[in-house]
Amino acid sequence: xxxxxxxxxxADALLAKVQADAEALRQNGAPLxxxxxxxxxxxxxxxxxxxxxxxxxxxxxxxxxxHLAESVSQQELLELIEKLNKDAQVTGILVQLPxxxxxxxxxxxxxxxxxxxxxxxxxxxxxxxxxxxxCTAGGILELIHxxxxxxxxxNCVVVGRSNIVGKPMAxxxxxxxxxxxxxxxxxxxxxxxTRQADILIVAVGKKKLITADMVKDGAFVVDIGMNRDxxxxxxxxxxxxxxxxxxxxxxxxxxGVGPMTIAMLMYNxxxxxxxxxxxxxxI
Ligand code: NDP
Numbered sequence: 001x002x003x004x005x006x007x008x009x010x011a012d013a014l015l016a017k018v019q020a021d022a023e024a025l026r027q028n029g030a031p032l033x034x035x036x037x038x039x040x041x042x043x044x045x046x047x048x049x050x051x052x053x054x055x056x057x058x059x060x061x062x063x064x065x066x067h068l069a070e071s072v073s074q075q076e077l078l079e080l081i082e083k084l085n086k087d088a089q090v091t092g093i094l095v096q097l098p099x100x101x102x103x104x105x106x107x108x109x110x111x112x113x114x115x116x117x118x119x120x121x122x123x124x125x126x127x128x129x130x131x132x133x134x135c136t137a138g139g140i141l142e143l144i145h146x147x148x149x150x151x152x153x154x155n156c157v158v159v160g161r162s163n164i165v166g167k168p169m170a171x172x173x174x175x176x177x178x179x180x181x182x183x184x185x186x187x188x189x190x191x192x193x194t195r196q197a198d199i200l201i202v203a204v205g206k207k208k209l210i211t212a213d214m215v216k217d218g219a220f221v222v223d224i225g226m227n228r229d230x231x232x233x234x235x236x237x238x239x240x241x242x243x244x245x246x247x248x249x250x251x252x253x254x255x256g257v258g259p260m261t262i263a264m265l266m267y268n269x270x271x272x273x274x275x276x277x278x279x280x281x282x283i
Pocket of ligand 1: 136159160161162163164165166183184185186187190203204205206209224225226227257258261
């Protein structure tokens with residue numbers, strides 16, 4: 001049976017480092033504050049925002065919450081972001097997705113000052129050097145690194161090409177010298193592609209899309225999907241019970257990737273504040 005790669009211990013280790021760095025910033029009188037903008041009343045978004053606020057408190061990051069009505073205009077939202085961009089006390093800005101249909105999400109995300117963009121969605125094509133990386137993809141990289149498995153030279157297959165998960169994941173694997181294939185809803189024979197994967201990353205949102213016959217023996221399988229089964233229990237995109245017998249490593253749902261996403265957000269928030277503080281000190 002493969003090793004079950006749990007997110008919580010790796011996330012806790014990262015959060016402990018973040019907490020120490022946050023305390024060091026505080027001791028130096030540096031601002032450290034995450035502004036979170038929520039538009040509308042989507043129940044899942046409210047839960048995610050609540051968790052972010054709780055985790056900020058846990059690690060010593062100040063957080064401010066801006067809850068705007070579903071009917072807010074794009075102009076009003078852009079004005080709020082502009083105000084936060086200019087506020088020296090705010091070191092990180094996050095707009096919770098999805099946004100209502102009348103708002104141009106890409107334009108809104110691009111209006112965030114890149115130094116304060118802790119979700120790092122504006123970094124999509126430039127993940128080289130020491131840029132902040134999008135939280136879910138960055139968290140998965142940390143999880144893979146925690147096992148000691150090398151990415152360089154491996155066949156990596158990413159199923160899903162969203163701007164939030166699939167594309168940044170593929171870019172990060174490429175940056176680590178993996179040989180990367182990206183699959184999507186137009187891929188003709190998905191199993192044919194996934195069977196080539198030494199590292200298989202699945203971010204689709206369809207339960208049991210990936211069955212055991214679609215996985216190579218000894219593969220490292222990362223399941224990002226979050227779905228509900230018939231009994232309402234949280235489950236991923238891969239058939240965990242069958243695939244864990246075949247994989248060398250596999251992440252469970254829940255308890256795999258999920259805890260890493262929020263830990264990476266905290267990491268990015270402290271990193272962004274450290275960089276802004278260093279620039280101000282040097283002026
Ligand atoms: P999106 O709906 O934005 O993207 C899904 C992707 O899957 C699309 O690229 C789509 O292809 C592709 N797809 C759909 N059907 C198939 C198929 N049959 N075969 C191959 N590819 C297919 O979702 P997200 O990327 O935002 O999220 C994916 C999943 O990850 C969700 O379950 C979400 O809840 C979860 N998630 C979990 C997080 C965590 O922290 N654990 C964080 C973020 C997301 P196409 O582009 O052609 O339409």
